[in-house]
Amino acid sequence: MLDLRRFLADHAAAVWKLPDGLSNRHDLTALQHELDARSEYPVLFAPGVAPLNGSRAAIPVVTNLTASRELTARALGLKDHRGTAAWFAARTAVGIDPLVLPRGEAPVQEIVRERDADLTSLPVLTQHELEPGPYLTAAHATTYDPDTGVDNTAIQRCWVQGPRRMTFFPYPTSHNARNMRKFWARGEPCPVAFWIGHHPAVLLGSQAKLRYPESHWRAAGGVLGEPLRLVPSLTHGERIMVPADAEIVIEGFVPANELTADGPFGEYTGYLGPQTQAPVFDVSCISLRREAIYHDYGSGLTDMLVPDNMAMEGKLYELIKSVAPSLLNVHVPASGRRFHAYLQLRDPARGEARDALTAALAYRRVKTVIAVDEDVDIFSADSMLWALATRVQWSRDGIVIDGLSGSNLDPSLPEGANTASKLGVDATLPPPPRPGVPRAVPPYATVPQANRERARALVAAAGAGAVHWPRI
């Protein structure tokens, strides 16, 4: 049975157990910024972070859980993180049905607090400057469509404002927002359960990009490789199931049409999203595992970008492959936040690269897409820039499309714009003039393979002396 504890135990060498005394304000996020700047991605385990109510620290914090593509891929059972796109598309398409446990057998319901439920007993972090207070950042909000009963899960930020109240900000176009508006249209509060902390495979599966309405439990099981264990929530029963092996569940209701200020908040763009209005959430119950662990995502950092970007790679792979069979792989780099996508194609037919680019640009907030051939490493910024430098004439190979769906959090959007201007770049080489002859492009400057292998051996033998060689 896979859960957060099993993952931490299996990858103990990648976990940095931090000293006591770190504050719940900014300290852990500062560490994540420092580590991101160094391109080092240990999981951070902080046992001594005080809860909001100032009592003795009893619940440790785990963050930076998914900052590393390599470690996250290993959590999925993949040897190479570069194979995520096709793998994720396949596993979420097939899925595995969940397994429902009866109440009383679910670890996440070992401890139940109802009248004494208190959000401030959790070590919720205040991450960045100008944020108004502590936010749950890894709370997976599960709601359901009142018309069909189909549930939906998505991560949404929550500003903890008191022991039993927090904000809840489902993005207006999100599936959870749709469900909420349906309840409000009936004059009813929207039932919600938030679950926090699980194995990274479950976290990724829960971020699969699905239709509306469509439950995430099968997709999560597909990614996990086994049925996801679920249990009926205590407040909402079988209408809202929660993962039985999650660490913490917070249950309650979103009152109809009650809005309050929320934000500013550090977003995936790396900038602060502005203060806006958001619904409020009233707690009815908090349940936890014994010795629960509180999971936090570093907002706007690789920790948060990696899982969603990997899920985007799977979705883009599925979308593009249907129109461009030559698609080999997709990379949504953390450097581009969620706005960039790199497509790798094998011998595309004339027009196929542009078909692939157009399909990718249609997807949500993706704003710049670059298509390259198989000889370009889409996981290397240097390799991508080389392709742009040597394979593109902008007036011929750039496709600009205005008016596609974008993100209101994009700082480059003109004020008041509701759509974005997007760019596709065909950085592939022209196909051969006819089958069986070389492309009409110059060959690379290379050395014989034998000389290259001898050079490799010489470099390896340089040993300790190589430590002091300049790196730039």
Place this chain on the structure above:
Amino acid sequence: MPTLLRDTVGASWEKRGNAIWSQCPACRTWFPVSVVLTRPEAPDACCPACQQRFSLRPAPNAL
């Protein structure tokens, strides 16, 4: 009326910023706000520094 700061209007080929800044009337902290909070039905803004709540809604027209 709390101060709101936004970019100037110009030609379509000139870059303009899309952030709207508000200044807390109590502690003078500047922070970014969405245009949503300037609508008539919006809730009060909340200063992230001192938690002072204040309205960014337009004043009702006097008859």
